[in-house]
Amino acid sequence: MQFPVEKLINTARAAREKAYAPYSGFSVGAALLTQAGRLYSGCNIENASYGLSICAERVALFKAVSNGEREFAALAVIWDDREYCAPCGACRQVLAEFAPDLAVYMCNDRGDYRVQTVAGLLPEAFQLKGEETVDREASRSGPVRVTEPVER
Numbered sequence: 001m002q003f004p005v006e007k008l009i010n011t012a013r014a015a016r017e018k019a020y021a022p023y024s025g026f027s028v029g030a031a032l033l034t035q036a037g038r039l040y041s042g043c044n045i046e047n048a049s050y051g052l053s054i055c056a057e058r059v060a061l062f063k064a065v066s067n068g069e070r071e072f073a074a075l076a077v078i079w080d081d082r083e084y085c086a087p088c089g090a091c092r093q094v095l096a097e098f099a100p101d102l103a104v105y106m107c108n109d110r111g112d113y114r115v116q117t118v119a120g121l122l123p124e125a126f127q128l129k130g131e132e133t134v135d136r137e138a139s140r141s142g143p144v145r146v147t148e149p150v151e152r
């Protein structure tokens with residue numbers, strides 16, 4: 001399937017307009033494309049207690065994952081600065097959990113970009129020793145059935 005990078009970047013740019021960034025003044029938008037061609041967007045959401053703020057990339061990823069998505073193709077991230085917008089270390093680690101091969105389009109305010117994979121941005125990402133941190137087969141096996149307690 002073909003997907004134009006301009007559309008990915010435009011989705012991230014539109015998400016940037018929703019940013020809540022009264023403290024840093026940096027509005028960031030992200031757009032995450034799934035392997036099935038669906039798009040999830042996110043913006044940074046800051047908080048008066050700074051440590052509780054969250055980045056646009058993680059908002060987009062968490063929206064997608066909470067909607068059942070597990071397979072990702074590309075991420076665009078854009079802000080309102082001349083420099084290319086590189087994901088922070090926390091976002092790199094979270095993205096590596098699901099998609100180390102993900103193509104990350106790091107954009108500047110004009111929509112010019114550099115591309116790098118998550119693994120390229122975060123070599124030797126943390127993972128639980130010797131095994132995948134996510135049982136991907138189990139996570140795809142359909143909804144969990146809730147069972148009732150056995151009557152006595």
Ligand SMILES: [Zn+2]
Pocket residue numbers: 055056057058087088089090091092
């Ligand atoms: Zn981040």
